[in-house]
Amino acid sequence: MKPVRALLAALLALALSATPGEIRAQQADVAPAPAPAAPVSAPEEAVDYRSWEMVAERAERALEAGRASNQALEALRSELVSWRDRFAGARSENQVRINTLKTQISTLGPPPAEGGSEPAVITTRRAELQAQLEELEAPVKAAELAHARAGALIATVDQTLRARQTDALLAIGPTPLNPAHWPGAIEDATLTLKLAWRGVLATFRTETQRAALRQNLPAALLLLVIAIVLLARGRVWVMRVRSRLGARATGPGRGVWDFLLSLGQVAAPLAGVYALVEALRQAGILGLRAQVIVEQLPLLGVALFVAHWLGNRLFGQVGGESAILNLPEGTRSEGRFEVATLGLLFGLSMLLGRVAEYESYSDATRAVLSFPVVAFAGFLLFRLGQLLRNHARAEALDAEDGAGFMARTLSLAGLALILLGLLGPLAAAVGYARLADSFVFPTVLTAGLVGGLLVLHRFFIDLHGMVFKVGEEQSGEALLPVLASLVVTAFGIPVFALIWGARTTDLTEIWRRIGEGVTLGETVISPGDIVTFGLVFAIGFAATRLVQGTLKTTVLPKTKIDVGGQTAIVSGLGYVGIFLAAVFAITSAGIDLSSLAIVAGALSVGIGFGLQNIVSNFVSGIILLIERPISEGDWIEVGGQMGYVRDISVRSTRIETFDRTDVILPNSDLISGVVTNYTRGNLTGRVIVPVGVAYGSDTKRVEAILREVAENHPLVAITPPPTVLFSGFGADSLDFEIRAILRDVNFVLSVRSDMNHEIARRFAEEGIEIPFAQRDIWLRNPEVLAAGATAPKPPKKAGKGAVETDAERAGAHLDESEIAEALGSEEGDD
Structure with missing residues (x-):
């Protein structure tokens, strides 16, 4: 830190004591220049670096000694954060003027290289601007150095606090299983209750307290009656309203209203708890210890009623709403009981911790009193983890393709609950009381928060179905409920961090770093x-x-x-x-x-x-859009693919073939390849219909019939008229062709089919024969085959000196039916 302080002192001396003229004189080795036309104004509230130096040195000494308490370190950290915020503001001082000077210096161009020269006016002006820039940047550099020093000190404080927190969790204390600690713990707890009751009784012994009680008694009694009514009948009334309104609602809207009305099951009894606490305060009968206990009742009520509501939403209420978890009815009732009991145990742990802090219980007393709560909570977590794994198995059996992502995630969460439910009581039994608390109750809160997210996800699904008028299955597959759940989960991440021991200052530090942004080059x-x-x-x-x-x-x-x-x-x-x-x-x-x-x-x-292929396709897409050699709706043929152009994007073109399949072609293929566009500019196109007639037919009559067929078709254009060509003498027929221009080439196949039907009908009426291919079969040595058919000889085994004749080979490969068929063909051809 000493080099940093030395550099900071030098910058301060430069910024606070040296005048602009002296600085320019020292750098340019010339006489002091006149003051600039636009003098730099001092900041309205300058940073007191001397006070900061004292604070920084005090923080360094405290951290090096390591004897400061956590509260003292937290206070020191708050002071350092305040100084760092000041330095962050000082870093942006005179930023506009600094940017202006940098622009002016860059306008003058780079300084001449070694051995080079430039006009003296430019050299002088560059020196002046550079001096002004250094003068303005000196306070900024000092603020940056101080800001970095403050950030380093804050990081060291955070590291020290985290190390102490870890050491406290891993510190071993007295085991609660030692019977020697039980009498002392029971005695401490009993004494606390006795003192609390004595404090209540002591309020009636003074006339002042009795007068205050008589004055506030009506309000206290009214609040007490309200509390009793809400605690006894509040949930019942809410459930009746739910059942009546729920019967009127249908579809996804029923789930939305049911969720909103179910919140009354938490609000009504919780209002009763607050009314009870306020009634006791109005009565003024509470002593100090009783007041400590009563102040924890709202937290206990929140934990109990929220857990009870969450258990009903997750595992389903008897005769009420559907459950989120796939479990049988008997297991659901167990799940509801376990979730509600976990909430009660969490509230009791908070109450016990507050009383232990107030009474300054010994570590042995705390371990003994908290162990039953931790052990029971660990057992309930173990059972709850088993229920989650049973839900995942049920989902895997019901689904055709196995358990989904959510079911697998809940199965892993169930395994974590089982492990933590075992490790927590074991750690507490050994003597790691704080470590056990950090295992069990953060797990309880995490499980509750995850359950709340599942309930909210179901609510988002129902809300989506109600708004868009779709069924539950379609809403479950929609994107909006998933996005809403992801947003809520993202906002819940800081809550998870706080549950598992993160300090609020840690989160604020992370948020500050995020707010500062990412530096890329000179851009933030x-x-x-x-x-x-x-x-x-x-x-x-x-x-x-x-x-x-x-x-x-x-x-x-x-x-x-x-x-x-x-x-x-x-x-x-x-x-x-x-x-x-x-x-x-x-x-x-x-x-x-x-x-x-x-x-x-x-x-x-x-x-x-x-990405050269992508860039090539992109450029080709731009060319297609500008030149438009093809357009949407054109009938094209490219690369052996034929179809209609349906979409042209910057990377590819989509073609719909006649088989109703989509072919995606890169745009570069359309630019560099050969493309046939049948409908470019207009829809006219030519159809060619080949026709063959038998030898001996009247060719003039055939030509006249074909011309009539072409001219009579409604899609054939009159101008130019269709033509009939006698194309040549084929191997089996006289070949003709109809060549006609169609008004719409898209119907070329149907036109060809219509013409072929009409040609067949007219040829049948005129007696013109349409030939088919005929072939004559000639057999070599038919007499050998005839002899083989009358007296076939078995093939000889190949031996030494044996020679197989043609007749023997023929007899070995042809049976009697084949020989007879061959002879019949020969006679017919003759």
Whole structure:
């Protein structure tokens, strides 16, 4: 720390004692220059660095000694945080003037290289600006150094407090299983109750207390009656209202109203507890010890009633709402009892801890009194973990594809409850009382918080179904309930951290670091910048979509632009709008992209190699939208794929084939490959229908019939008229072709089919034969086959000197039916 203090002292001397003229004289080795035209104004509230130096040295001595209490360290930390906030504000002093000077210096250009020269005026001006810049940056550097020192001291304090907290948890104390500690614990607890009762009785012995009681008695009695009524009948009344209103509601809305009304089961008895506490306070009959106990009753009530409500929502109420966990009815009642009892035990542990702190119980007394609570809570956690695992097994049996993610997660949570439910009582029995408390009761709170998240997720599902008028199954698969649950879970993460021992200062320190943002080059990106970027970009994106929709549905259909051109305009406008929205969002967030130029340049090389195909497709998509060689709705053929263009994006084009399948083609294939567009510009196209007739037919008559068939079809264009070609002499027929221009080439297949039907009908009427292919079969050496058929010889075994003849080979491969068929074919051909 000594070098830091020395540097800080030097900066302070430079900032507070040296004048601007002296600084410039020392740096430029010239006479002091006149004062600048715009003098720098001192900050309204300068930081007292001498006081800070004393505070920092005191904090360093306290940390090095290690004898300060936790309360003293917490107070010291608060003071250090206050100083750090001052330094954070001082770091931004004169920032506008500093940026202006940097811009002026960069405008003068870089200084000449060694051996180089520049005009003396520029050299002098650069020295003046540099001196002013150093003068303005001196307080900023001092604030940055002090800010770093304060941050280091705060981190050291936090580390010390965490180390002490860990040592306290791992410290072993007296075991509660030692019978020697039991009498003392019982005596301490009994004495506390006796003293509390004596304190109550002592209030009646003074005339002042009796007068106050007589004065406040009506209000106290009224509150007492309200408390008794709410505690005795509040939940019953709420359940009656739920049953009546629930019978009227149907569908998902019933679940929403049932959830909202069920909250009255917590609010009504809890209001009774607060009324009871207030009645006792109004009566003025409480002593100090009794007041300590009564002050813990609201916390005990909250733990008990919230746990009871949560158990009913998770495991289902008898004759009431459906359960979230998949368990049989007998097991559900056990689960409700265990959850409610865990809430009661948590409240009792808080009450016992407060009384022990007030009475200053010994470690042995605390261990003995808390052990039954910890042991019973551990047993209930063990049983609750088993119920969660049973739920996961039931879900796996009911589902066709096994247990889902939620069921598997709850199964792991059940295993954790089982392990912690065993470790907590064991640690308490050995003597690690604080470690046992840190195991058991944070687990209870965590389980309750997770159960609350499950209940809220079911509520979000019902609310989604009620708003969008869909069933429970569709709402369970919707995205909005999941997103709402994720947001609530994200907000619950700090609560989980506090439950498991994190200090509030730890969370505030994390939030401060997040608020400071991430530094990229000379740019600092904070959460506020990200929120601003998101809002501006969302507004720009929404405006772009609005303009696109207006053009697509209102403006462009009234023009003479074809559908493909309209689509290209809308798509191009969308890309331009998104780009401008991103630019405006970056500018509004104050993000300086120039400082990221070096990083972007380094990444561009790797991106160029790794994403060259994507970039190629992107550029090809832009070319397709500008040149429009193909448009949506065109019938094209590319790469052996034929179909209609349904969508053109910046990366790919979607084609719907005649089989009703979608083919995704990269845009680069459409630009660099051969593409056949059958409907580009217009829908006219030619159909070719080949026809063959038998030899000997009247070719002129055939030509006239084919021309009549083509001219009579309604989709064939009159201009140019259809033509009939006598294309040649085929192997089996005289070949003709009908060539006609169609008004709509999309119907080419149906036109060809219609013409073929009409040609077959007309040829049948005119007696014109449509030939089919005929082949004559000639057999070599038929007499050998005939001899083989009358007296076949068995094949000879190949032996030494044996030679197999042609007839023997023929007889070995043809049976009698094949030979007879061959002979019949021969006679017919002859």
